[in-house]
Amino acid sequence: MGQELIQVIDQISKEKGISKEMVIEAVESALVSAAKKKFGAQRIAVQIDPKRGDINMYAYKKVVAQVANPEEEITLEEAQAAFPEAQMDGEVPFQVEFEGFGRIAAQTARQVIVQKVREAERDVVLKEFNDKIGQLVNGIVLRHEKGAYFVDLGKTEAVLPAREQVPRENYRRGDRIRAHVLEVKDTSKGPQVVLSRSHPDFVAKLFEMEVPEIYENIVEIKGVVREAGDRTKIAVASKDSHVDPVGACVGMKGARVQAVVRELRGEKIDIIPWSEDPRIFIAKALSPAVVEKVGVTEEDRAALAVVADAQLSLAIGKKGQNVRLAAKLTGWKIDILSESEYEQERQKERDQEIEAAIAEETRKMAEETVAAETMEAEAAAAAAPAPASELESIEGVGSKIAEQLIQAGYDTIAKVAAMNDQEILAVPGIGEKTAAKIIFSAREMMNKK
Secondary structure, three states: OHHHHHHHHHHHHHHHOOOHHHHHHHHHHHHHHHHHHHHOOOOEEEEEOOOOOOEEEEEEEEEEOOOOOOOOEEEHHHHHHHOOOOOOOOEEEEEEOOOOOOHHHHHHHHHHHHHHHHHHHHHHHHHHHHOOOOOEEEEEEEEEEOOEEEEEOOOOEEEEOHHHOOOOOOOOOOOEEEEEEEEEEEEOOEEEEEEEOOOHHHHHHHHHHHOHHHHOOOEEEEEEEEEOOOEEEEEEEEOOOOOOHHHHHHOHHHHHHHHHHHHOOOOEEEEEEOOOOHHHHHHHHOOOOOEEEEEEEOOOOEEEEEEOHHHHHHHHOHHHHHHHHHHHHHOOEEEEEEHHHHHHHHHHHHHHHHHHHHHHHHHHHHHHHHHHHHHHHHHHHHHOOOOHHHHOOOOOOOHHHHHHHHHOOOOOHHHHHOOOHHHHHOOOOOOHHHHHHHHHHHHHHHHHO
């Protein structure tokens, strides 16, 4: 019986991929459940010798002063007869023979074993595939239901949902498939492993398998963006100046990248050399188009790429795919112009600058002209002879004397105020008294001014 039990335990351990200790623990739990069905609710313990298969079953009885239930209780005297160290309110074990459990107990044991083995198997699968999240696995297609493929991974069954499939990829039962472990769910029906063939990391792991420099961390994958089934862009950088990251990924005669392309069923792959300079990185990211120049605005993380007219459609890509992927890879918003469009824009800017300069020059000239005219007017006003009516405002000056003063060259009040006695007396029609009055009045007027 013992060796047969050990053989069964070994067989279950190998078939289910779980440890022998876990199977023994499951059998012990099953026997405890079966014993409780036979002996009642008392505490039962089972021990199985992992080498010989011997089974020892113990029922624990509580030490009490007065026994009410002989199946579960024992007096202190009886307990100490078998176990001298027994104490009141303690427990002592008594070996129980487990033969002849009966049909119900046997069914209970079988159910417990199945349940425990399933739980152990689920824990093993969860641990194993949780460690494989982000890794590649190989499996065999079992069936196709409601758009999802179910894949046999050996220890468990995985699902490749429709959202994680590559468009236009179809599989039949029995086909071998390689996929990326996206997540592991612990459901009521057991562990569910979710696979993906459309995730960008699937491509990264394929390159890691094909390119030793990536696996050895000499070449680093800086980023991967993908529109599954159409095009992938992968940015790579080398930690060794002697290793060309793009050349390492392409391989001799393109052997390495072609192996990845075959796995992706012909999907186009652009391998981009990563650069710290955003202008260089953006220009390379727009591959296969050749970029003439790139301008960037750091604050807005926006870039303008200029390409030859013949390269414009290639740079944009089908339905904008190429520039869209380049923007995702670099993290910059990218606008593309052809050279002719760029020159037109530049010409517009130059024309606007010229117009603005002309307008500014015209404004300055107008301001200078107004200022000059103002100064001329002020000078002319200052130099213009005073009208006769102005001189007539001087006390003692009438219209006739005013005309005489003007004819004599004294045409302003200031000039009259500056005259001396001889000069004013020399003017016809002016006597000494009148002269003194005129000069005094003119000087008073100038002082007031």
